[in-house]
C-alpha cells in the first residue's frame with residue numbers, strides 16, 4: 001500500500017518530520033537563545049518576556065523552552081505570554097491539546113505566570129495587540145510564498161519592540177539564480193540529508209517524509225526555501241541587522257558552500 005505522507009494539515013505526521021537530526025538541533029539552539037535573552041531581560045518582581053510565535057504549527061519548540069523555565073526555583077518565570085499564530089486549524093488544535101494536557105505538571109500554566117494562547121490567522125497579515133520582546137519564526141519564512149516573504153518580514157519587524165529580537169530557524173539551500181538552479185540546490189540539500197539519515201541508521205518513514213519535503217519544494221507547493229544570501233538580503237531590506245548566527249547542521253563539510261544547512265539566526269532592528 002502506498003502511504004500518503006502529505007504532512008500539510010496532518011499534525012501527527014508533521015511531528016515525525018521534525019524528529020530528525022537537523023530540525024531537532026534548531027529547536028534546541030533556538031530555545032537556548034530565547035532563554036538566554038529572557039534571562040538577560042529578567043528584572044526582579046517583573047514578568048518574563050512576551051513571545052509571538054509566527055507559523056507555530058504544533059509548536060514542538062515549547063518543550064525545549066520548558067526545560068529552561070523552572071518557576072519553582074526562581075519564583076519568576078522567564079516567559080510571560082507566548083502567542084502562537086498559525087493558518088492550520090488542525091495544527092493549532094493539536095498544539096492546544098498537547099500543551100493543555102501538560103498544564104497540570106509543566107510550566108505553561110496561567111497560575112504560575114506563563115500564559116499560552118493560540119490564534120488561527122495568516123501570519124502575513126496578523127496584527128498582535130502589542131509589540132513583543134521576541135518573535136519566533138521557526139521553519140516559518142520558508143512556508144511563506146516567495147512573493148509574500150518581504151511582507152512577512154515587514155510584519156515581523158513592525159511587531160517587535162525596538163530592543164526586541166527575532167529568532168529564525170531556517171533550512172538554507174545553495175545559491176541559485178533561477179528556478180532550475182533552485183531545483184538543483186534543494187535536491188542536493190535533501191539528497192545529502194537523506195544520505196546522512198541512512199548513515200545514522202534511520203530506516204523508518206522519516207526518510208519518506210523528507211522525500212515528501214523535497215517533492216513539495218519541486219512542486220512549488222507549501223515549502224519555498226531560499227539561499228542564505230537571499231534571506232540576508234530580504235532581512236536587510238526590511239530593516240533588520242544580524243545579531244547572531246548559529247549553523248547547527250551539518251557538522252561536517254557536506255556542502256562546498258558553508259552557508260548551506262540549518263541555521264538559527266538572530267536579528268534585531270537596525
Ligand SMILES: C[S@@+](CC[C@H](N)C(=O)[O-])C[C@H]1O[C@@H](n2cnc3c(N)ncnc32)[C@H](O)[C@@H]1O
Pocket residue numbers: 018054055056057058059060061085086087088091121122123124137138139140143144
Ligand atoms: C514547518 S511548520 C513549522 C511549525 C513550527 N514553527 C516548528 O518549528 O515546528 C510550518 C507551519 O507554517 C504554517 N503556515 C504556513 N503558511 C502560513 C501562513 N501564511 N500563516 C500562518 N501559518 C502558516 C503551517 O500551517 C505550519 O504549521
